[in-house]
Amino acid sequence: MLIQIDYQSDVPIYVQLTNQIIEGMASGELKPGEPLPSVRALAADLGINLHTVNKAYTHLKQEGFIQVHRQRGALVRPDPMPPADEAFRSRLESQMRPIVAEAVCRRMDEADFLDMCRRIYRHFTKEES
Structure with a gap:
């Protein structure tokens, strides 16, 4: 999945990153259980601060979109999201x-x-x- 950051946008970079990962999941580009790049690798690839990536991953984890494991890193949620309550x-x-x-x-x-x-x-x- 190609992530594109608009550095001129008023939308914070972590929000852009979060939204694009969710869109990747919704479109099927990111499959359940698929690993995401490490915080350091994604930050380096995008030329952004690793704390920005960490903030996006933390938000995605809190909302239930990803799971974070010590050994395996960040993974797209392997099971379906709960239905809209x-x-x-x-x-x-x-x-x-x-x-x-x-x-x-x-x-x-x-x-x-x-x-x-x-x-x-x-x-x-x-x-x-």
């Missing part, structure tokens, strides 16, 4: 509210917004439009 749905809604609000402020049509959401969802589930 009420706590996840509540968190997702709170994260989506500002995105939807901005779309409304910019007068984006509801149908266009929902179509965009469907395209993104289908990209990760490999469904045809």
Whole structure:
């Protein structure tokens, strides 16, 4: 999986890294149980501080996306993620509210917004439009 960091972005590097690893898992590029690069190796490959990679890995571990073993390093979660429960749905809604609000402020049509959401969802589930 190719990770690309936008050093000019307002999005913190650890968030970009976290998001790209989750996207790799959702798209199937990162398989369950697959090892991730070591913190040092990934930091060196990307030219970023190892504490930044460590912060991303820590967040991914706390959210249940990866497991970290002393001997084997970081691995993509070998078993499926738990289904979307009420706590996840509540968190997702709170994260989506500002995105939807901005779309409304910019007068984006509801149908266009929902179509965009469907395209993104289908990209990760490999469904045809």
